[in-house]
Amino acid sequence: MIKQREPIVAIATPFGESAIGAIRLSGYDVLGKIRDLIITKGEIKPRYAHFVKIRDEDGDILDEGILIYYPSPKSYTGEDMVEIFLHGNPLILKKALELFLTKGIRLAQPGEFTKRAFLNGKMDLLQAEAVADLIGSRSERAIKSAQKQLQGGLSSLINSLRERLLELLAYVEADIEFSEEDIPTLTKEQIINLLKSIDQEIENLLKTVKTGEFLRRGINLAIVGKPNVGKSSLFNALLGQERAITTPIPGTTRDFLQESLTLKGIPINLIDTAGIRDTEDPIEKIGVERSLHKLKTADMVLFVVDGSKPLEKEDIDIYSMVKDLDHMVVINKVDIGLRDEVLKEFPKAQRVSALRGEGIEELKDEILNRLGVYLTDSAHIYITVRHENLLKKSKEVIKSLINKLELEELSPEIIMLDLREAITYLDEIVGTITTEDILGGIFSRFCIGK
Numbered sequence: 001m002i003k004q005r006e007p008i009v010a011i012a013t014p015f016g017e018s019a020i021g022a023i024r025l026s027g028y029d030v031l032g033k034i035r036d037l038i039i040t041k042g043e044i045k046p047r048y049a050h051f052v053k054i055r056d057e058d059g060d061i062l063d064e065g066i067l068i069y070y071p072s073p074k075s076y077t078g079e080d081m082v083e084i085f086l087h088g089n090p091l092i093l094k095k096a097l098e099l100f101l102t103k104g105i106r107l108a109q110p111g112e113f114t115k116r117a118f119l120n121g122k123m124d125l126l127q128a129e130a131v132a133d134l135i136g137s138r139s140e141r142a143i144k145s146a147q148k149q150l151q152g153g154l155s156s157l158i159n160s161l162r163e164r165l166l167e168l169l170a171y172v173e174a175d176i177e178f179s180e181e182d183i184p185t186l187t188k189e190q191i192i193n194l195l196k197s198i199d200q201e202i203e204n205l206l207k208t209v210k211t212g213e214f215l216r217r218g219i220n221l222a223i224v225g226k227p228n229v230g231k232s233s234l235f236n237a238l239l240g241q242e243r244a245i246t247t248p249i250p251g252t253t254r255d256f257l258q259e260s261l262t263l264k265g266i267p268i269n270l271i272d273t274a275g276i277r278d279t280e281d282p283i284e285k286i287g288v289e290r291s292l293h294k295l296k297t298a299d300m301v302l303f304v305v306d307g308s309k310p311l312e313k314e315d316i317d318i319y320s321m322v323k324d325l326d327h328m329v330v331i332n333k334v335d336i337g338l339r340d341e342v343l344k345e346f347p348k349a350q351r352v353s354a355l356r357g358e359g360i361e362e363l364k365d366e367i368l369n370r371l372g373v374y375l376t377d378s379a380h381i382y383i384t385v386r387h388e389n390l391l392k393k394s395k396e397v398i399k400s401l402i403n404k405l406e407l408e409e410l411s412p413e414i415i416m417l418d419l420r421e422a423i424t425y426l427d428e429i430v431g432t433i434t435t436e437d438i439l440g441g442i443f444s445r446f447c448i449g450k
């Protein structure tokens with residue numbers, strides 16, 4: 001059922017000068033509310049591009065542009081909507097916005113258009129989440145995955161699990177209601193097998209969460225080590241460009257540097273840091289503090305040592321800070337020697353020559369391996385932590401039901417109770433059941449105007 005809510009308005013394009021700036025309006029009788037500010041020849045027809053002028057209260061023309069009217073229910077939100085495209089001057093757009101605000105229309109909250117689209121059944125919760133993902137995507141793979149979810153890829157997977165549980169529920173229910181009659185029922189083994197296959201599918205989906213989170217927010221990868229081991233050279237080699245200054249003088253990098261790259265379509269935020277050592281230099285000291293901070297907040301730390309020289313106390317001290325974090329040891333400068341003692345200390349380390357670009361591709365592969373990146377190449381379906389939490393709960397119920405069934409005779413009522421609970425969590429994923437809290441959490445991370 002479509003419900004038309006109070007009219008809202010937002011500027012839908014980013015702040016700044018641009019060729020065109022868009023203003024979006026949605027809600028009950030929204031066109032009627034702004035009609036006297038719009039000058040146009042003839043009637044405003046649904047889904048037509050109309051050339052219009054916007055006038056202010058005194059009748060002065062603010063700007064001219066294109067207006068499109070989408071009456072309910074055929075619009076993004078399902079409500080009456082208007083989109084106006086003016087010249088992309090922030091002052092003009094702000095002035096137009098203010099004019100509309102005087103007409104009893106309020107400013108939209110982040111994600112409110114999409115929230116209304118969801119509430120009006122234009123999309124399910126998974127698709128609504130994908131809208132924000134799509135806008136925020138930082139790699140082609142991330143776009144593909146968001147696009148897939150927007151098209152309902154994940155929804156149909158969850159719905160098929162849900163339908164199979166519902167079907168099972170119907171069988172068990174029928175077993176109670178018509179127990180005297182001759183209707184087909186499932187054997188215990190059949191029920192267990194069905195539950196096991198559902199459990200396995202949930203397991204497969206759960207495997208995608210880590211990669212999904214990396215795809216959506218990127219991976220923070222920090223390069224640390226003592227001065228002069230070749231951190232900045234490695235940074236440049238991974239980026240494929242001479243971005244950081246490298247010199248033979250220890251203490252070259254004073255502040256951290258960040259650059260983006262993608263590895264197999266996963267966005268990476270690569271961070272080069274100042275070499276960590278005790279220093280009296282006040283500038284370098286701050287740099288070292290920043291390095292330590294980056295080290296602690298990274299998803300993965302690349303700890304670099306110079307393989308051509310004996311290890312020093314500084315190397316060991318830094319390693320003791322790194323070893324309990326997600327980390328990889330990188331032995332650099334193998335082109336000028338690889339000492340046995342270094343190899344003995346770090347036998348599993350990746351060996352590279354940042355200067356010559358040797359071992360860099362292998363290092364990239366190993367980074368993704370170690371992060372547990374699991375690429376579902378054709379499916380492009382990756383769940384989020386929200387989905388993971390609910391899927392885990394559903395899986396727990398299913399697992400314990402399987403266990404109970406294998407151990408004892410269960411009454412159909414107990415089986416039904418468990419099945420209903422497992423279904424409830426899936427309902428929450430697609431948004432058949434929601435609370436204001438859940439919706440607030442999801443839509444607050446949207447931009448205004450979407």
Ligand SMILES: Nc1nc2c(ncn2[C@@H]2O[C@H](COP(=O)(O)OP(=O)(O)OP(=O)(O)O)[C@@H](O)[C@H]2O)c(=O)[nH]1
Nearest residue numbers: 227228229230231232233246251252253275354355
């Ligand atoms: N032979 C050889 N030299 C290297 C290699 N990697 C880096 N170097 C040299 O080692 C010196 C230090 O390199 P940087 O990349 O500046 O080292 P860093 O760890 O960033 O140093 P700080 O910023 O001072 O902490 C430079 O002269 C580099 O050319 C390598 O793989 N082989």
Ligand SMILES: [Mg+2]
Nearest residue numbers: 231232252253
């Ligand atoms: Mg450096």
